[in-house]
Amino acid sequence: MARDGWVLGELEAPAPELTPVAVEAIAADHFGIVGRATPLVSERDQNFRIVTADHRAFVLKVSNPKDGDDALQLQAGAMFHSARVDPGLPLMRPLPGGPGQVEVPDEVGGRLLVRMFTFMPGRHLEIQELTPEALWGLGVCSARMARSLRGFFHPGAARPSVWNLRHLLELKPLLEAVQDPRHRALVGMALDDFGNHAQAAFPALRAQVIHNDLSLSNLVFDQEQVVSGILDFGDVAHSALVAELAICAESALARPDGLAALGRLVGGFSSVTPLEDQEVELLPDLLLGRWAALAIISSWRLARYPASAAYVSGWQRGLWGMLEAAAAAGLPKWRPLIQSVARGERVRPIGVTGPTESLGQRRRRLLGAALSPLFYDPPLHLVRGEGVWLYDADGRRYLDAYNNVPIVGHSHPRVAAAVARQFATLASNTRYLHEAPLELAERLVATMPPGLDTVLFVNSGSEANDLAWRLALSFTGGTGGVATRSAYHGISAATADLSPEEWRARARPDWVETLPAPDGYRGRHRREEPEWVSRYVDHVDQAIAALASRGHRPAALFIDSGLSSEGILIPPPEYLVEVARRWRAAGGLLVGDEVQLGFGRSGAQMWGFQRHQVVPDIVTVGKPMGNGYPIAAVVTRAEIVERFSRDTGWFSTFGGNQVACAAGLAVLDVLDDQGLLPHARAMGDALLAQLRQLQQRHPVIGEVRSLGLLVGVELVRERSTREPLPVAGIANSMRDLGVLVGATGPAGNVIKIRPPLVVTAAQVGMVTEALDRALLGDARP
Ligand SMILES: Cc1ncc(COP(=O)(O)O)c(C=O)c1O
Structure with missing residues (x-):
């Protein structure tokens, strides 16, 4: 045939x-x-x-x-099957x-x-008549219909059918039946889109027998606009599950509030059967496909059987308007818009209420002048992340080689599911018994050296460091703090005082002393000098003396194990061993700030301090702990917390809540199950080797330093002078090439590379290649 x-x-x-x-x-x-x-x-x-x-x-x-x-x-x-499975339908x-x-x-x-x-008693309704609740109910009905058929099969379901979106492209030869050339072009656009996106993806979608025609013409409603009758099983077929939804939603966008209506309907569907990512992604294409099928078959019937005009022309109601709107928006913009709606996000229709103010201007107006500037010029407007990839509002994807928070990859399904499951079950605080914070505490303690046995849960790195400071004040009785000269430890009053990176015009607080960071490349003591490490160590004595001269005894010395805002420095272990020894001898505690580097980024070991061969008195962790869900903690010795408890009560409303702990536990599971620590080391080694090769070809690369997957590439105008070359231009070029990196260091001349640990060898190669091209001045995407 x-x-x-x-x-x-x-x-x-x-x-x-x-x-x-x-x-x-x-x-x-x-x-x-x-x-x-x-x-x-x-x-x-x-x-x-x-x-x-x-x-x-x-x-x-x-x-x-x-x-x-x-x-x-x-x-x-x-x-019969549906009736048996869901008798309420x-x-x-x-x-x-x-x-x-x-x-x-x-x-x-x-x-x-x-x-x-x-x-079936009831009334047929037009899409315009449905209340928001009825739209939701319609989505629920469609999902229940499909769910009731989930376990059904009959060989007849495999027969080809003009209404099965799986076979849509077979209608292409009939496109000529659409008389009006403008309409024909629109339908051609829909078919092409389907061919480009949906056709190849169809075999990977969840598939089953579906009703396949649960549109308003086959539904009747009662007085309350609840579906009271589902008619006509004539188009039942084996197809994609999400096609059931697309067909049910075929006319939603014909309403003046189309996006909201579609959102309601999809929301109802998802409340019964949550959509998978790929289904969300293809929903716009399936809608276009359904419109194409309606347009072609109705046009063909109108031409062949004019007597059926009264009935068949109804299929075209609203159809051209919906296709026009999609075409007017431009499919590259329209598709992500529909996907956002399907994800339940609040969206503005394209071009309808277009902001007169840019997002950047609104950010500045609403979020204020103090908020850190945006990355990149022009800035990125992100809408989605998956694994190492980030997607912008135009649908362009970027390899994220910068963000350390999504340590196991953006939107990791296991973490997302754990959070969603717990949030739908219980979200409360630690003044009730629950296993989750205890299990997470046990598992964290198990990763720490002996003695670090007590966990205090908070919500951010700043809170963790602030609490560490309070613990140190109470345990030592001292009031003096020390941080490295460009360190960053947080936003609270105390941690901002301990963050010279943010001081700007502010004078150094009286109770804080700073240490020059142990930068053997461009710092005041360089690797060429035999005693360079001990010279840096000596600054601790000077800091202790300076604090004493102002009446402060040592309380806490904070050190970021990756010295990341210092430009990612990797001093030899003896540096921190000796710093800690002298500081402790003067009565102070050592706080290991693992907020950036923790959770395996340093490669093969869980915590950065393990590489320095020092055990801090207090460890602070955060950022990647929940892979994006806010959770942070202080891990310390029981005696330190006991001393604190004599001075004060302590409780954090959200700290250690069950949802945050579910995120934290899922992250630990993924790190283990996916073997990400050894992987981070292997990928870090590969990246380092490639960057060192680049360094041989690009004189602007002064030095490459790395600790696992925390990598710094120091840029200089000239190797002999080591004059810093700011990263911004290179980072912008790399972004144009589809790779995101950041800048760090006191002079902003160190490229900061910190991809999620799931980065693959091929992706590591993409980072290096993008840097190579950016340095060559080739920033064509
Ligand atoms: C080393 C370090 N400590 C603490 C913090 C503060 O963490 P948060 O932003 O979660 O308060 C940061 C954040 O950048 C950090 O890099």
């Missing part, structure tokens, strides 16, 4: 033509129902409403002779106790199959 043979075969099969009088006789003779027959509309069958003298109503269906037993068994089987059912189906002769010596069904 020619490829489109079955298409025309299906479309051309004429509907039977029994008269109402003949039908009344069949109803009486075969089903024992005596009543008046009135024709109802149908595409390929003949339907009649039969009303008896005592006002009972039925539907008599005369099937298209082309539909053999197989098709009818499929329909009946699906109907208001399905049209075969007449109870009736003969099922009967055969009657037609006028030309053939046979017709006739069935009798219960009549």
Whole structure:
């Protein structure tokens, strides 16, 4: 059979033509129902409403002779299956106790199959009439319908059908049936889009037998706009699950509040059957595909059977307007818009209420002048992340080689599911018993050296460091703090005082001393000098003395194990060992700030301090701990917390809540199960080796330093002078090449590379290649 043979075969099969009088006789003779027959509309069958003298109503269906037993068994089987699985669904059912189906002769010596069904009371509604609640209910109904068929199969479901989106592209030869050239172009656009996005992805979608025509023409509603009848199983087919939703939502965008209406409907569906990412991604294409099918089949029927105009032209209601709107927005913008709606995000229709102010201006106006400037010029408007990838509002994807928070990859499904599950179960605080914070505490403690046995949960790195400071004040009785000269430890009053990086015009607080960071490349003591490490260590003594001269005894010395805002420095272990020894000897505690580097980024070991061969008295962790869900903690010795508890009570409303802990536990699981620590080391080694090779070719690379997957590439104008070359231009070029990196260091001349630990060897290569090209001045995407 020619490829489109079955298409025309299906479309051309004429509907039977029994008269109402003949039908009344069949109803009486075969089903024992005596009543008046009135024709109802149908595409390929003949339907009649039969009303008896005592006002009972039925539907008599005369099937298209082309539909053999197989098709009818499929329909009946699906109907019975659904009714059994979800008895609450208001399905049209075969007449109870009736003969099922009967055969009657037609006028030309053939046979017709006739069935009798219960009549479903209710009213057909137009999409414009539905309340927001009814739209939600419609989505729920569609999901329940599909769910009830999930376990059903019949070989007939595999037959090709013009209404099965799986076979949509087979309608292409009939595109000419769309008369108006503008309309034809729009339908062509929809078909092309389907071909480009949905067709190849179809085999990977969740698939099952679906009703496949749960549109408003096959639904009736009660007074409250609740679905009271689901009609017509004639198009049941094996297809993508999400096609059930797309078909049900086919007209939502024809409403003036189309996006909100679609959002409601999808929300209802997802409340029963959450959509998978790929389904969300393809929903716009399936909508376009459904519109294309409606346009082509209705146009073909109108041309071939003008008598059906009254019925068939209804399929085109709102259709051209919806296609026009998608075309006017431009599909590259329209698709992500629909995807956002499907994800339940609040969106503005394209071009309708377009902000006169840019997002950047609104950010500045609403979030204020103090907020750190945006990355990149022009800035990035991100809408989605997955694994190492970030996607902007135009649908462009970027390899994220910068963000350390999504340590196991953006939107990791396991972490997201754990958070969603816990949030839907219980979100409370630590003044009630619950296993989650205890399990997380146990697992954190198990990663720490002996002695670090007590965990205090908070919500951010700043809070963790602030609490560390308070613990140190109470334990030591001292009041002096020390940090490195460009360190960053947080936003609270105390931690901002301990963050010289942010001081700007502010004078150094009286109780804080700073240490020059142990920068052997451009610092005041360089690696070429044999005693450079001990010279840096000596600054601790000077800091202790300076604090003492102002009346402060040592309380806490904070050190970021990656010295990241110092430019990512990797001093030899003896540096921190000796600093800690001298500081402790003077009575102070050592706080290991693992907020940036913790959770395996340093490669093979969980914590950066392990590489320095020092055990801090207090460890602070945060950022990647929940892979983006806010959670942070202080891990310290029980004696330190006991001393603190004598001074004060302590409680954090959100700290250690069950949802945050679910995120934290899931992150630990993923780190283990995906073997990400050794992987981070391997990828870090590969990246370092590649960057060192680049360094040989690019004189502007002064030095490359790395600790696992925390990598710094120091840029200089000239190697001999080591004059810093700011990163901004290179980072912008790399962004144009689709790779995101950041800048750090006191002079902003160190490229900061910190990809999620799931980065692959090929992606590591992409980072290096982008840097190579950016340095060569080739920033073409
Ligand atoms: C080393 C270090 N400590 C503490 C913080 C503060 O963490 P948060 O922003 O979660 O308060 C940061 C944040 O950048 C950090 O890098």
